[in-house]
Amino acid sequence: MKKLLRWLMALAVAMVAFVGVAAQPVHATDDSLAKIKAKGTLVMGTSPDYAPYEFLVNKNGKNQVVGIDVEIAKKIASDLGVKLVVKQMDFDSLLVGLETHKVDMVLSAMTPTSARKQSVDFSQIYYTASQDIIVNKADAKLYKNAESFVGKKVGAQTGSMQADLVKQKMTDSKLLGLTKVTDLILALKSHKVEGVVAEHPVAQAYVDHDKQLAIVKSGWTLDPESNGQAIGFAKGSDTLVAAANKSINEIKKQGLIKSYTKTACDYMTKNTANTSMFHYWKFFAKGVEYTLLITAVSVVFGVLIGTLMALMRLGKNKILHTIAVAYIEFVRGTPLMIQVMFVYFGIGLFVDVPALTAGIIAVSLNSAAYVAEIIRSGIDSIPTGQTEAARSLGLSTRQTMTSVVLPQAIRNIWPALGNEFISLIKESSIVSIIGVTDLIYQLKVVQTATYKGVAPIFVAMVIYFVLTFTLSKILGHFERKMQHD
């Protein structure tokens, strides 16, 4: 009887606990605003390649995100009495950023489509722009409106509402999707596409800065619900959304968007006053700094972890061997890009890793798998007689490895290791997708800032070549030195 009672008690306790846990999310919706106020910062995620909404300017040698969306975000932050923090990301990564709480809100000229509404909450619409099609000025006479593009290729930003519009309204045109507007403009100029669909202010900005471009009106009349721009929030942030809506109401009532647009355009003219690549050397320098930093740190950790993995794989311990094999095969069997996103967004769910750290971790872990295989092949290439001779002299397993086998193995694999280091310089560029300001990222920043497509690419290409060529010369020097021994 007593036993039964105890049982029932335990059951009751468990049920109360369960209900408590289950009820938690309901409570959580209410504290989204309170949380922001408590931490004192409001983090805005944006993809700053969409002037005049969001773009980068160089202020005292530092990248700064400015634009209409940033002005709106500032207003919301000051209404809440908190500090605004701007985080840069690829447009495609923004919603993931919300879900994983890397950012509190997304302002990136984003349209609240029904597909997006399923995974995030939106504020009311704060701005509605008409859609334009950017064309080469020489061809401007050929096109009257969107219907003139039958059978032609048209470009739009991947994942954007413009891409959806092309799919829905320009069924007889082919869509080319690229992540960056700057790349789309390049595609236009090289006749990969005949038109680029963009919002009016964006199209106007490009045409103002490039005499070879012209605007064709799309002629679409669009439902503001599917055309306007709104602020994205994580699901269930009702209180925060309400606060944002209040600020947007004020912005509308006071007609603030106009002054925000003016501020943005002032930045743009200042930004593009001097578009020579030399003027932007600091951007490139910063890119080189980050690219080298990521590569150097990743080489060190890659070699350390890689050596450990190689030894584990070659060792007698079955468990360690299996771990090493699984690790190596898994990392080599998945793309670096996904690994970078996984570390940043996936691990980021549990601990907040800054983008740079996440990038370095991902690239290091990736490199380690390749280095492990190189080192293993190097160790395998040393005849067993070397090990036997060392062991017969009384050297321990460890001494044999460090004094006899590894020095010879490294000499054998030096060229392969060198290749790995060189390719690391190039492959580390993938971290730009999570907003790490490496050379590729900075290249895009300069493209956006200067409205020049090719020149920054050329500069970045030359820089990459100088980096890899110098490294390969240095490695060659060491290789020759080792061979002389």
Next chain:
Amino acid sequence: MTKPLIQINHLVKKFGDNVVLNDITETINQGDVIVVIGASGGGKSTFLRSLNLLNQPTSGEIEFEGTNLVGLSEKELDKVREKMGMVFQQFNLFPNMTVLENIKLAPMKVKNQDDAAATKKAHELLTQVGLDDKADAYPTSLSGGQMQRVAIARALAMEPDVMLFDEPTSALDPEMVGEVLKVMQDLAKSGMTMVIVTHEMGFAREAADQVWFMDQGVIAEKGEPEQIFTAPKHDRTKDFLSKVLAQ
């Protein structure tokens, strides 16, 4: 006067189903020079490598200076191997080190000798094998005979109690065999305990205290060189010797 240095009891070694050493019980005394002969594949190398446990025996005991080595940990074995020098058919010098560094490595790493002491000892040993002028050369620049003499010096640097040789002259051009055998001959005269696997019958005759004929995993016949070479008892010994000496 003679006391056992290595006592082998019921040594068995199998590779899978292949019984390579089949219940060997033998004694090697302090100062003995034992030459092991036999046909290819008879298990000579396996036997030699069992003595310092480069090969783990399947069963049986190897007692060295009173301790059974079978079942010792790798760490304990490292201590034992210091005292058992080994010379290989393929020399196995470390190609990334100079001759001097090859010799100094183990004394410095294992015995924690300081550089000066190790260098001094290395030069003495190089003089002993007639190669002091090659101290700073890399192994690849040496002839086979020179490499093998360095390998002997390297093993001696640990001041071992026994030296094991596995066909030390088989990889050499004929004109270089003599210089290596000479070094081994001197070593034998100095009282070093040696176990030598070789096909050099002339050397066996001159230097060995005992010749062991190994066949199908056992020591089929053993005796003083005079007896083995002039009056072998076993048919298989006769057969083997007639083939080898005919060459």
